[in-house]
Amino acid sequence: MSHHLAELEQLVLLALLRLGALAYGVAIAEEIEARAGRPASLGSVYKTLIRLETKRLVATRLGESTPERGGRRKRYYQLTPAGQAALRTSLEAIQRMASGLGVVPLREPQ
Amino acid sequence: MSRRPEPPRLAMALLRLLTPKTIREFIVGDLVEGFHRRVRSGDPAEAARWFWREARSVGREIGSYRDDSIPLTPPRPLMHGVLQDLQFAFRVFGRRPMATAIAVTTLGLGIGANVAIFSVVKPVLIEALPYPNGQRVVLLWEREADGSTSNTSFSTFADLRAQSRTLDQKAAVRNWNPTLLGAGESSRLTGQRVSAEFLDVLGVAPALGRDFRPEEDQPGSQRVVILSHGLWRSRFGADPAIVGKVISLDGYPNIVVGVMGPEFESLLDPSAELWSPLRYSVTLPFGCRTCRHLRAIGRLAPTATISAARDEMGLIADRLVAAYPTDYSTPGIVVESLKTNLTKATKPALMALLGAVGLVLLIACLNVANLALGQMAQRRQEFGIRLALGADRERILRQVLIESLMLGTLGAALGVAVASVALKSIIALAPAALPRLGSIGLDGIALGFAVLAGIGTGIAFGLGPALWLTRAAGAGLRQTAKITAGPERHWLRRGLVTAEVAIAVLLVVGAGLVFRSMGQLLGVDPGFDPDHLLTMDVQVAGTKFDSDLVTRGYFTAAAAAAAEVPGVSAVAWTSQLPLGGNVDGYGVGIRSKPLANPADRPSADRYSVTPGYFETMRIPLVAGRYLNPADRDSAPPVVVINATFARLDFSGRDPLGEQVHLGDDVSPWRTIVGVVGDVRHAGLDRPAARQIYIPEDQWQFADGSMTMVVRTGSDPALLAESVRLAVRRVDPDPTIAKLAPMTTVIGASTDARRFVLRLFQAFAALSLLLAAAGIYGVISSGVAERHREIGIRAALGASVRGIEGLVISEAVKLGTLGVTAGLVAAAGLSRFLGTILYGIAPTDPASFGAAGVLLLAVAIAAAWIPARRAARLNPTVVLRD
Numbered sequence: 001m002s003h004h005l006a007e008l009e010q011l012v013l014l015a016l017l018r019l020g021a022l023a024y025g026v027a028i029a030e031e032i033e034a035r036a037g038r039p040a041s042l043g044s045v046y047k048t049l050i051r052l053e054t055k056r057l058v059a060t061r062l063g064e065s066t067p068e069r070g071g072r073r074k075r076y077y078q079l080t081p082a083g084q085a086a087l088r089t090s091l092e093a094i095q096r097m098a099s100g101l102g103v104v105p106l107r108e109p110q
Numbered sequence: 111m112s113r114r115p116e117p118p119r120l121a122m123a124l125l126r127l128l129t130p131k132t133i134r135e136f137i138v139g140d141l142v143e144g145f146h147r148r149v150r151s152g153d154p155a156e157a158a159r160w161f162w163r164e165a166r167s168v169g170r171e172i173g174s175y176r177d178d179s180i181p182l183t184p185p186r187p188l189m190h191g192v193l194q195d196l197q198f199a200f201r202v203f204g205r206r207p208m209a210t211a212i213a214v215t216t217l218g219l220g221i222g223a224n225v226a227i228f229s230v231v232k233p234v235l236i237e238a239l240p241y242p243n244g245q246r247v248v249l250l251w252e253r254e255a256d257g258s259t260s261n262t263s264f265s266t267f268a269d270l271r272a273q274s275r276t277l278d279q280k281a282a283v284r285n286w287n288p289t290l291l292g293a294g295e296s297s298r299l300t301g302q303r304v305s306a307e308f309l310d311v312l313g314v315a316p317a318l319g320r321d322f323r324p325e326e327d328q329p330g331s332q333r334v335v336i337l338s339h340g341l342w343r344s345r346f347g348a349d350p351a352i353v354g355k356v357i358s359l360d361g362y363p364n365i366v367v368g369v370m371g372p373e374f375e376s377l378l379d380p381s382a383e384l385w386s387p388l389r390y391s392v393t394l395p396f397g398c399r400t401c402r403h404l405r406a407i408g409r410l411a412p413t414a415t416i417s418a419a420r421d422e423m424g425l426i427a428d429r430l431v432a433a434y435p436t437d438y439s440t441p442g443i444v445v446e447s448l449k450t451n452l453t454k455a456t457k458p459a460l461m462a463l464l465g466a467v468g469l470v471l472l473i474a475c476l477n478v479a480n481l482a483l484g485q486m487a488q489r490r491q492e493f494g495i496r497l498a499l500g501a502d503r504e505r506i507l508r509q510v511l512i513e514s515l516m517l518g519t520l521g522a523a524l525g526v527a528v529a530s531v532a533l534k535s536i537i538a539l540a541p542a543a544l545p546r547l548g549s550i551g552l553d554g555i556a557l558g559f560a561v562l563a564g565i566g567t568g569i570a571f572g573l574g575p576a577l578w579l580t581r582a583a584g585a586g587l588r589q590t591a592k593i594t595a596g597p598e599r600h601w602l603r604r605g606l607v608t609a610e611v612a613i614a615v616l617l618v619v620g621a622g623l624v625f626r627s628m629g630q631l632l633g634v635d636p637g638f639d640p641d642h643l644l645t646m647d648v649q650v651a652g653t654k655f656d657s658d659l660v661t662r663g664y665f666t667a668a669a670a671a672a673a674e675v676p677g678v679s680a681v682a683w684t685s686q687l688p689l690g691g692n693v694d695g696y697g698v699g700i701r702s703k704p705l706a707n708p709a710d711r712p713s714a715d716r717y718s719v720t721p722g723y724f725e726t727m728r729i730p731l732v733a734g735r736y737l738n739p740a741d742r743d744s745a746p747p748v749v750v751i752n753a754t755f756a757r758l759d760f761s762g763r764d765p766l767g768e769q770v771h772l773g774d775d776v777s778p779w780r781t782i783v784g785v786v787g788d789v790r791h792a793g794l795d796r797p798a799a800r801q802i803y804i805p806e807d808q809w810q811f812a813d814g815s816m817t818m819v820v821r822t823g824s825d826p827a828l829l830a831e832s833v834r835l836a837v838r839r840v841d842p843d844p845t846i847a848k849l850a851p852m853t854t855v856i857g858a859s860t861d862a863r864r865f866v867l868r869l870f871q872a873f874a875a876l877s878l879l880l881a882a883a884g885i886y887g888v889i890s891s892g893v894a895e896r897h898r899e900i901g902i903r904a905a906l907g908a909s910v911r912g913i914e915g916l917v918i919s920e921a922v923k924l925g926t927l928g929v930t931a932g933l934v935a936a937a938g939l940s941r942f943l944g945t946i947l948y949g950i951a952p953t954d955p956a957s958f959g960a961a962g963v964l965l966l967a968v969a970i971a972a973a974w975i976p977a978r979r980a981a982r983l984n985p986t987v988v989l990r991d
Contacts, residue, residue, distance in 0.1 A: 026141070026143055041171070043166075043167030046168065069143045070138075070139065075133065075135075
């Protein structure tokens with residue numbers, strides 16, 4: 001089954017890849033804001049995460065609690081194999097659509 | 111001092127209100143963490159604004175989410191689904207209360223029977239003996255010429271005790287029946303006289319007081335006793351100050367030195383209530399080398415093995431035979447572990463029962479599998495819809511698994527209840543000879559067994575069919591539907607029912623064989639007439655009976671008093687009662703056939719009887735004469751022997767006039783004056799050995815314990831009380847025990863077989879019931895599925911009888927197949943009943959035939975209701991549907 005990803009879903013999945021094993025709500029939102037340069041509210045990030053989890057594209061595990069969080073635990077997110085496949089399909093589609101149009105340089109930022 | 115800034119309280123409250131409970135902790139945590147980070151970077155006002163903004167975003171984006179719309183991969187996805195499944199399973203059960211009740215009852219009965227039998231078998235066959243390192247306790251026997259084992263004598267024991275190094279503790283034990291004289295009626299106790307080291311051999315010690323001291327195990331020393339916990343409670347009111355008190359046994363003062371704890375089990379004699387030192391020496395007359403009336407036990411030294419002990423005993427035996435060639439027949443001392451000794455008699459019966467009850471569980475499982483298959487057919491629509499809605503095979507299998515587990519758990523719970531009830535009956539029914547009877551009970555292991563059996567059968571026979579039926583789920587719903595409805599399932603269900611019938615045949619054949627054996631056994635002529643015969647043990651005690659003259663005078667007067675009771679036609683005394691469980695054998699020497707080694711003399715059951723014994727018992731005279739009142743102390747010594755004795759030792763000669771003596775060489779020669787018929791003594795299933803009858807007046811000493819036999823004109827039980835009172839009026843002191851009709855005595859001698867028989871009957875009945883339920887299930891669902899066909903037949907003019915016959919012939923086909931398979935299996939397996947059988951072949955045609963007919967009848971009976979239902983179908987209604 002294939003999943004078509006919305007933009008924020010793509011961004012969240014990419015943020016998860018960047019953050020590795022330590023991706024959790026506020027860190028994901030900050031990563032998107034920092035790298036993508038677009039605002040990502042915690043509410044919309046969580047809404048996306050819930051949707052991705054419903055589609056089994058991400059899995060979660062319980063994290064540690066810190067004093068900074070008032071003793072509350074973190075909930076870590078990571079890509080499932082299905083999530084990786086969906087992300088790849090989605091990005092390839094964009095790449096194919098964009099290639100040769102010279103709209104944006106599709107290069108890794110140096 | 112500045113307060114540490116906190117997130118805005120109102121925003122926090124809103125956030126809590128708006129976030130779904132399931133992820134609230136993580137979101138709030140994230141926000142609080144972000145807030146503090148922003149505070150640290152120096153701008154608390156911006157941090158508060160950020161917090162407000164993000165809280166609002168959370169409320170906007172996911173505030174409308176309900177708890178259950180949040181996906182729940184870890185942490186609690188599994189449990190959540192399980193709860194759903196459990197609820198669903200309850201709904202499923204509720205929709206099919208009958209089928210569920212039958213499945214649970216079936217499992218409960220099967221598991222209950224198994225738990226009960228397992229609880230009986232466990233202390234005997236599985237558990238270690240209840241002594242520290244109990245596996246090191248061994249019994250020592252002398253080997254007989256015929257390879258059997260016998261007790262040992264004190265002289266032999268003393269040599270073993272002195273010479274053995276592989277055994278570091280040894281003790282000799284003999285039976286003891288002292289009479290406790292007290293304020294009320296005197297009572298006869300069961301006890302043991304033991305070496306001072308007895309409790310050391312077992313590795314136990316009294317809970318109260320102390321163990322025996324070596325000096326208390328010498329002739330003439332002060333008499334001391336240790337009481338069992340039970341006796342201490344029942345007779346001495348659990349007196350905490352009992353130690354040091356004096357009790358009167360057989361008229362002698364005995365000091366109580368100890369009381370055993372409640373946990374102590376006397377395995378050598380489960381009925382023993384008190385112990386006293388043996389107080390023997392090799393110089394005493396009954397300490398002689400051929401006075402073999404002691405059991406010897408020992409504890410293997412920590413470094414010794416049982417085979418080392420056997421080697422050592424072989425050497426010691428060789429030395430003994432060399433030193434005393436006329437005192438031993440075949441050299442050898444047999445070393446046997448106590449555990450082996452205790453289990454060998456009951457093991458075959460218990461193993462047969464285990465096998466039988468296992469078959470019961472198997473039938474129960476087949477029945478549950480059958481029910482599950484039947485339900486699968488009905489549930490194919492439900493599963494189909496769920497598959498179509500996107501449920502995967504795992505999800506459905508998990509649902510079925512949960513249902514199976516619940517069914518199994520309910521079955522196990524019912525099984526435990528069934529077992530606790532069944533155990534009570536089993537214990538009430540169990541023969542006294544069953545070892546460790548007191549330790550039988552439900553415990554954690556038995557309960558664990560029940561739960562395991564329930565869940566295991568639930569999974570195997572509930573999930574199994576589902577797994578098999580949905581294995582093609584990948585191929586889609588249609589495939590599943592086809593299998594559940596198609597011929598494959600019919601084939602499977604019929605196979606299961608056929609197997610049920612076959613196993614039931616096995617169990618019924620088994621029960622039949624055991625039943626027929628019992629009949630054969632009870633049909634055995636005991637050699638006397640047990641009807642209208644009352645028996646009663648009387649034991650004299652106390653110093654006033656020290657003289658033989660007084661004792662004999664008392665027994666004569668008691669017999670005369672009993673004879674006065676109206677309805678009594680004859681009375682006599684005997685030193686031991688046939689089938690009464692007594693063993694009193696003497697070596698017999700024949701004057702005309704001297705033996706080089708006196709120890710090779712054959713042993714004979716010795717009966718000291720009063721005149722009139724044969725007439726009272728109605729033992730037939732074969733030759734010569736009965737004993738009569740003229741054979742008194744002063745007259746020439748005479749004996750009467752039985753036919754087997756005459757045949758074995760005087761074949762071709764007339765035994766009358768021959769002379770024999772009993773025991774040691776100094777005993778007088780006695781002339782044979784009569785030959786009587788054989789009497790079954792050790793058991794109805796044991797052929798008579800040599801038997802010899804001596805006039806009680808002419809025996810060396812007066813037996814203090816005699817059995818009265820009373821011939822009555824009517825029901826002996828009705829006269830029992832009058833006879834007892836008449837005897838008591840002669841002298842209130844002697845103890846009267848075991849007052850019972852002879853038929854009851856014979857019944858008790860067959861207790862062990864009756865026990866096995868009752869259990870086999872119960873298992874057979876259970877298996878019949880389960881097989882009937884299985885047949886009923888298959889036939890009735892077959893009828894349900896063939897409504898249309900039957901309707902068409904009816905419309906085409908098939909008669910009611912014809913349709914009934916159609917359905918019943920279906921059951922007969924199944925039954926015939928199952929019966930055939932069962933009889934073939936029974937022919938192969940029945941020989942494992944081995945020694946449980948008596949007087950019939952393991953392939954007894956009557957048992958096999960009866961089982962076959964019975965099962966066919968049950969098959970037809972089980973199909974009767976579905977057949978009637980089919981015949982009453984209204985064709986117009988059926989065809990319209």
